[in-house]
Structure formats: structure tokens, C-alpha cells
Amino acid sequence: MLEVSNIDTFYGKIQALWGVSLKIDEAEIVALVGANGAGKTTLLNTISGLLHPVSGTVEFLDKRIDGLKSHAIVELGISHIPQGRKLFPDMSVRENLEMGAYAKRVWKHRQETLDKVYEIFPILKERQGQLARTLSGGEQQMVAMGRGLMSRPRLCIIDEPSSGLAPLLVDEIFRIIQGLRDQGIGIFLIEQNVQQTLEIADRAYVLENGRVTLAGESKKLLQEELIRKAYLGL
Numbered sequence: 001m002l003e004v005s006n007i008d009t010f011y012g013k014i015q016a017l018w019g020v021s022l023k024i025d026e027a028e029i030v031a032l033v034g035a036n037g038a039g040k041t042t043l044l045n046t047i048s049g050l051l052h053p054v055s056g057t058v059e060f061l062d063k064r065i066d067g068l069k070s071h072a073i074v075e076l077g078i079s080h081i082p083q084g085r086k087l088f089p090d091m092s093v094r095e096n097l098e099m100g101a102y103a104k105r106v107w108k109h110r111q112e113t114l115d116k117v118y119e120i121f122p123i124l125k126e127r128q129g130q131l132a133r134t135l136s137g138g139e140q141q142m143v144a145m146g147r148g149l150m151s152r153p154r155l156c157i158i159d160e161p162s163s164g165l166a167p168l169l170v171d172e173i174f175r176i177i178q179g180l181r182d183q184g185i186g187i188f189l190i191e192q193n194v195q196q197t198l199e200i201a202d203r204a205y206v207l208e209n210g211r212v213t214l215a216g217e218s219k220k221l222l223q224e225e226l227i228r229k230a231y232l233g234l
């Protein structure tokens with residue numbers, strides 16, 4: 001469904017991604033693992049059109065998207081749930097969610113989609129009138145994910161959803177991500193929480209200093225000495 005081929009991405013003169021290639025299929029959770037500063041967010045931003053690669057290609061459903069603007073990429077069915085949630089603090093939960101439905105393809109179905117999002121996150125229905133800035137960290141993450149789902153994506157790319165959350169809530173977020181996969185949505189998941197992520201992911205890529213250094217089935221990667229030492233502290 002998504003195919004990234006040999007991309008180089010720069011910030012000015014500084015190169016952040018070097019010849020990165022990867023694939024994501026429908027109904028598959030693919031994890032991206034890497035240390036702080038490895039280039040994970042840069043890679044997601046290059047897929048969602050916030051950055052453009054200097055060379056290489058990004059294809060989604062056999063269409064080249066690396067030159068498109070981010071709103072056009074949302075329209076095609078990729079939803080980016082950003083690191084740090086990026087909510088509109090002075091808007092209500094409901095208004096934040098509705099902002100996720102601005103794509104033409106989905107705007108007229110927004111009430112129906114909103115009901116589905118409230119089914120996945122019942123707490124958000126209870127709090128629909130509350131201002132986003134007054135929510136707890138966990139509730140804010142749920143709004144960010146709910147907003148991402150409002151565009152009815154075929155592929156969700158999610159940047160560190162568990163960051164700053166208590167373990168029980170992390171479990172809940174991971175369960176929800178597995179539920180999305182079971183509905184056929186492809187998931188590209190960045191996480192610092194490597195053990196738990198590899199347990200729910202089908203496949204994973206390791207990014208080091210802007211390069212993919214390892215890739216494969218998550219179950220196998222969990223056994224790799226390099227992963228165990230560098231990311232699991234075993």
C-alpha cells in the first residue's frame with residue numbers, strides 16, 4: 001500500500017535521512033524503532049508531506065505522493081497522528097475531532113465517523129464540550145488519535161502515542177491500535193516503548209542516524225542480539 005524508495009531528506013544543508021526504503025501493507029502494524037534524533041519523526045513528516053525528499057520516491061496505492069501537499073495526502077487516505085499531539089488548546093474535544101474531518105472525501109460523513117470515534121473512546125463523548133487544554137495527557141492522546149481517525153484513513157502513521165502515559169493507559173492505546181489493524185487499517189508506529197511495540201507489530205524497521213540498519217518480522221527482531229542490547233536493555 002505504501003512504498004518508500006531510497007529517500008534522502010534534508011534540513012537545509014544537513015541530511016537527516018539517507019536512502020531510506022520501506023513498505024507497509026493493509027492491515028499490518030509496522031513499527032519504526034530508533035534512538036532520539038535517529039530521524040523517525042523526519043521520516044513520518046516526509047511520508048505525510050510536511051517535508052519533501054530531495055531524492056527518492058514515496059508511493060501510496062501506486063500513486064506517487066512525495067511532491068504533494070499534506071492536505072492532498074490526507075485526502076488520499078493517510079492520517080498522521082503527530083508527536084506531542086498538537087491539539088487546538090482553546091477548542092473543545094468535539095471541535096478538535098471535527099478538524100480531522102476537513103478532507104472533502106469525509107466531511108459529509110463526519111457525524112457518523114464521530115459516533116464511531118466515540119465508540120472507540122467513550123471518555124471523549126463524555127468530555128466533548130471540554131476545552132482540549134484542560135484534558136489529562138491520556139485524554140489528549142485519545143483526542144489526537146480520534147482526530148486522526150476522523151479522516152477515515154487507510155494508513156495511520158502514529159508518532160509516539162504512549163509518550164508520558166501511565167502503563168495501564170499505554171496498554172489501552174496499544175489495544176486500540178491493534179483494533180484498527182483488525183479493521184484493515186495499515187499502521188506505521190513509532191515508539192520508544194520497544195518491547196511492547198514489537199510484541200504487537202507484524203514487522204519492524206530499525207533507524208540509526210537516518211539510515212535503516214535492520215528490518216524484519218518483529219518476533220525475529222525481538223530475538224536479535226543487537227535489538228536486545230541497544231533497545232531492550234537486556
Ligand SMILES: Nc1ncnc2c1ncn2[C@@H]1O[C@H](COP(=O)(O)OP(=O)(O)OP(=O)(O)O)[C@@H](O)[C@H]1O
Pocket residue numbers: 011014016034035036037038039040041042043083
Ligand atoms: N526543523 C529542523 N531543523 C533542523 N534539524 C532538524 C529539524 N527537525 C529535526 N532536525 C534534526 O534531524 C535529526 C532527526 O530528528 P527527528 O526529530 O526526526 O528524530 P526522532 O528520531 O524523531 O527523535 P525523537 O525520538 O527524539 O523524537 C535530529 O538530528 C534533529 O536535530
Ligand SMILES: [Mg+2]
Pocket residue numbers: 040041042083159
Ligand atoms: Mg520524533
